[in-house]
Amino acid sequence: MKFVDLHVHSNISDGSYTPVELIKLAHKTGLSAITLSDHETIAGNAEAKVEADKLGIEFISGMEITVDYKNRHLHLVALGFDAKQPAFKNLYKKIRDLKEAKMEELIWGIKEKGVPISVELIQPFTLLNKIDRYAIMRYLVSLHLFDHVQPIWDQYLTPVIRQLSLNHNVSVEETTTAVKAAGGMTSLAHFHKRLGLAGLNRQEQEIAIAELCAMGLDGMEQYYPNYTAADQAFAESMLTKYKMIPTGGSDFHGLNRPEVALGTGIKNNIVVPYTLYENVLQYCQRTV
DSSP: OOEEEOOBOOTTTTOSSOHHHHHHHHHHHTOSEEEOOOBTOOTTHHHHHHHHHHHTOEEEOEEEEEEEETTEEEEEEEESOOTTSHHHHHHHHHHHHHHTTTHHHHHHHHHTTTOOOOHHHHGGGOBTTBOOHHHHHHHHHHTTOOSSSHHHIIIIIHHHHHHTTOOOOEEHHHHHHHHHHTTOEEEEOOTTSTTTTTTSOHHHHHHHHHHHHHTTOOEEEEEOTTOOHHHHHHHHHHHHHTTOEEEEOOOBOGGGSTTOBTTTBTTTOOOEEHHHHHHHHHHHTOOO
């Protein structure tokens, strides 16, 4: 059976594998198609596609985008977009400006929590000579403070981001509009998590999903490693009821989330069929 992974992270954001290493692992794993959905960046997409072409793996452009929805933050996975399209370029610039704002203040706030940190120490962890939140995160990971990445955000980055009023993101509407204009689609990632619709009952979650669809949301993850059976059934019912495009993937982070394997999730509990990828391609009507 041909299978794919449409939710994957490299060390360009908060994974541990380089984009090229990820594609090589995908080839070794037997994946037929893959995306690179790094947080708020497409910086690794070009080299990932070159390696995928070399190894005969199909590649579709991707990025995971944090959006503001009412009083919460959601993650949308954008797929199949043309990164050179003007509307997408404008959205991407806004995203990057938000993620690179007030870095010196953020570093100072973390230092006040007792962490040895400075611009000079972070510099080796930057990409394109720009310090952003993920460069800071990569530096903090190098200190081996925790076994997983999430506590780094929970204890250091997120509290200071809130303190500095930097916890604002692009809106749902501007994201879905720009991605559509670029020939792509957006999919609601891990609806059951805190960076999703956690804390709402099923009726409230459905109301939110209906509202998001009205705002231009195209799809929703049908496959995710730690969905419960009830989560999976609910996702499938929403996909059918609101005629959304199903997506899914492992949310692979390499050593930063070691219990999750590329393409197969936790102890082989997911298999995203190739037909799902074909449907995404057909919906987007392009590969980038």
